[in-house]
Amino acid sequence: MLAGIIGLGSVIETAYLPALRRLSLSSGELYGYDSDPLRNIEGITRCDSLNVLLALPLDMVLITTSSLHHLPVLETVLQSKVPAIVVEKPVAATLPQLEKLQMLLGDPQKAARVLALDHWMVRTQACRYIRNVNQISHIEAFLLEPSGFNAAGEPIALNFVTGDADTRQLRHPDGVIADIGTHVLAMMRETIHQLGGHDKLTVELDYARDRLGKAISAGDFTTAEGEALLTGTLSDIPFTVHLNKYAGPAGGQKGMRIHLHDGQVINIDREGTNEVVERISAQGTERGLIAGPLYDRCLLDVVFGENSLFAQAPEEIPAYTQRRIAEVTALLSLQQQLRGNH
Numbered sequence: 207m208l209a210g211i212i213g214l215g216s217v218i219e220t221a222y223l224p225a226l227r228r229l230s231l232s233s234g235e236l237y238g239y240d241s242d243p244l245r246n247i248e249g250i251t252r253c254d255s256l257n258v259l260l261a262l263p264l265d266m267v268l269i270t271t272s273s274l275h276h277l278p279v280l281e282t283v284l285q286s287k288v289p290a291i292v293v294e295k296p297v298a299a300t301l302p303q304l305e306k307l308q309m310l311l312g313d314p315q316k317a318a319r320v321l322a323l324d325h326w327m328v329r330t331q332a333c334r335y336i337r338n339v340n341q342i343s344h345i346e347a348f349l350l351e352p353s354g355f356n357a358a359g360e361p362i363a364l365n366f367v368t369g370d371a372d373t374r375q376l377r378h379p380d381g382v383i384a385d386i387g388t389h390v391l392a393m394m395r396e397t398i399h400q401l402g403g404h405d406k407l408t409v410e411l412d413y414a415r416d417r418l419g420k421a422i423s424a425g426d427f428t429t430a431e432g433e434a435l436l437t438g439t440l441s442d443i444p445f446t447v448h449l450n451k452y453a454g455p456a457g458g459q460k461g462m463r464i465h466l467h468d469g470q471v472i473n474i475d476r477e478g479t480n481e482v483v484e485r486i487s488a489q490g491t492e493r494g495l496i497a498g499p500l501y502d503r504c505l506l507d508v509v510f511g512e513n514s515l516f517a518q519a520p521e522e523i524p525a526y527t528q529r530r531i532a533e534v535t536a537l538l539s540l541q542q543q544l545r546g547n548h
Contacts, residue, residue: 208235229506237250238259260286327392335483378429380430409537
């Protein structure tokens with residue numbers, strides 16, 4: 207497979223490329239372009255322009271630019287002959303962009319080529335313990351990232367791959383609602399979808415706070431949220447989502463607890479680079495482990511592997527993308543409600 211990568215930032219260097227190397231995909235098959243001429247990554251043959259990249263006989267393009275540039279780049283790639291286009295989350299970064307995207311995808315031929323990707327959409331192992339969606343009472347989901355402290359004793363984010371201090375100064379709209387809330391909604395919705403539930407989604411904001419624990423004020427279009435609590439329903443099942451980028455040294459919980467009507471709890475969580483799946487009942491706890499980084503599973507099962515979504519079920523790709531669009535739309539709508547129209 208000849209793959210092109212547009213956007214050679216940190217997510218490629220710290221997540222995608224290590225995963226592709228572990229999957230033993232030839233680095234000679236990877237070509238890339240970035241608007242920053244200084245970005246060069248070993249293992250990716252850099253092209254001098256986007257047009258040069260798209261002139262290659264590519265089998266697939268991955269769009270991993272900054273989120274505001276996803277849609278403009280996608281529009282350009284759709285004018286090429288590339289048959290498969292993967293867009294990193296969020297597939298678009300504003301409500302007007304999402305409206306324009308839906309117009310583009312109104313063309314069935316274009317919709318069949320575009321997959322909106324969120325690597326948490328493969329976290330559906332709870333399905334092995336649940337027969338159908340009617341067994342579920344409610345869901346508690348969470349993404350609580352560990353954090354450190356600066357010299358002033360204030361919480362600072364850590365890089366999700368390396369664990370080093372993240373020196374970026376996060377600004378709205380890159381707070382937890384639209385940044386990591388997408389992961390949790392994708393995980394929940396793909397699980398419910400596999401269990402036969404419908405795709406109706408409602409989301410409300412209970413609260414949002416900044417890095418220092420202060421509330422976000424209406425009219426504040428600069429400060430990023432560091433913590434938020436969302437509530438809502440998915441296929442008429444109530445849920446809560448707790449998001450926190452500054453959960454302290456004890457953070458690291460990343461998953462969901464699915465409560466069943468019979469009292470059982472199906473717990474999905476991350477432990478280091480591994481996935482833990484537990485069925486907790488009055489009889490005890492049944493525990494399973496899925497080894498390996500999540501990006502490996504996502505790229506193998508969804509994008510590149512012989513049994514990938516593109517290979518085995520290409521007709522389902524438009525529906526996957528529509529679910530990701532609905533999630534981003536709901537989260538960006540919360541941003542509008544929190545801060546005011548902007």
